[in-house]
Amino acid sequence: MKAILTSKKTWLALLVVAGLAGVAWWQRRPVLAWYHVRQLTNAYQDNREACAKAVAELDEAALPYLLLGLQSPDAIVCANMQCALVLIAKNWGVGDPRSQQLVDRMNAQFDEFSPAGQEKIVLLLTSFIQQDRPTPLPPRLTKVVSEILLSAEKKAELRGVSLLLAAELVDGVQPGQWVDVCRDMAERGLKDERSGTRIAALQLLRRGPMRKEKELIKKTISLLRDAEAAVRRAALLALASESDLVREECFLPLLHDEDAQVQYLCEMALRKRGLHDKDIEMARLISDKNPAVRMCVLYYFPQMPQLNLGAWLLQLSQDPEPAVRAAAVGAAGDYPHINLSLRLREMAEGDPSDTVRQNALYYWQQRSSRAVLD
DSSP states (O other): OHHHHHHHHHHHHHHHHHHHHHHHHHTHHHHHHHHHHHHHHTOOTTTHHHHHHHHHTTGGGGHHHHHHHTTOSOHHHHHHHHHHHHHHHHHHOTTOHHHHHHHHHHHHTGGGSOHHHHHHHHHHHHHHTTSSOOSSOOHHHHHHHHHHHHHHHTSGGGHHHHHHHHHHHHHHSSTTTTHHHHHHHHHHHHTOSSHHHHHHHHHHHTSGGGTTOHHHHHTTGGGGGOSSHHHHHHHHHHHTTOTTTOOGGGTGGGGGOSSHHHHHHHHHHHHHTTOOHHHHHHHHHHTOSSHHHHHGGGGGGGGSOHHHHHHHHHHHHTOSSHHHHHHHHHHHHHOTTSOOHHHHHHHHHHOSOHHHHHHHHHHHHHHHHHHHHO
16 A cells, blocks of 8 residues: 555656646746846847847747836847847848737837837837838838837937838838828928937938928928038938029038038039039139138139039129129129129119129129110
């Protein structure tokens, strides 16, 4: 009898051990996910990538812990969570049903994330729909992404990253969709006090579906004079090809910008408009802050074709310095074949300087008399 009881206890112990082993195996991935996400939480730049890869290999098992980590107010922790989520989303791809489920979960929990976590979610979605993707994106996916976008854009601190996501979204949907919403977002972004938000708004306006928003693009011209060099650079890139809206004269002061990259981009924008080396040299002179330097342009006139000469004379005639305008009027008298009669009449009737008005009247009357004789 004793032997039988001993045998039963042994079998029972073996069953318990086997059951525990089975539970341990069943819970192996969640336990590993908890461990590796904990390691990732405390990771820094030197080991973040390795920790993120270890988490990403666990796929769905790691998601609850990653999303929980995005509730942390620590921006570094949230960046670490984002790193792993980016790898997981990249492995799955846009068309994977698990990707849709992940976006659904992020949308459902969006209000639970910290501000830093919400920012990382928006950036994650931006990089996610930048991947090789079907065109247009699946409607169900864009619907949920747009809900997150609208929630984020309401928060001033998330407006910049929201504009980055909007740029990807408007490029990934059916033509015409989301243009109205993105127009309103861009208009708010252009007025934002944060330079990063103004830059994001300018980048949104460079997307194909937004290029038709001419009235809004006109409002970006003032950003060529923005206090932040990065904003001026973004404005140059946005306006370089808008020759029907922005005249070259708007770009000229940036040839003397304190930021070297702004100067370079300005020169490239002018070359894109058809200006050559000699034109660029003239543009630098005519936009110089020193009036004496601006008048040096006159010495180049004998070398210039008639078309360019008329444009530069017109520019000099609108100079804020009376001496420069007077010199332009005198030069107009030297080139009677250049059609400046209308401008001379305007100056004769309304120039603030008496001297300029008298000179302009003289040369305008000369041209009028010659026209009658002809």
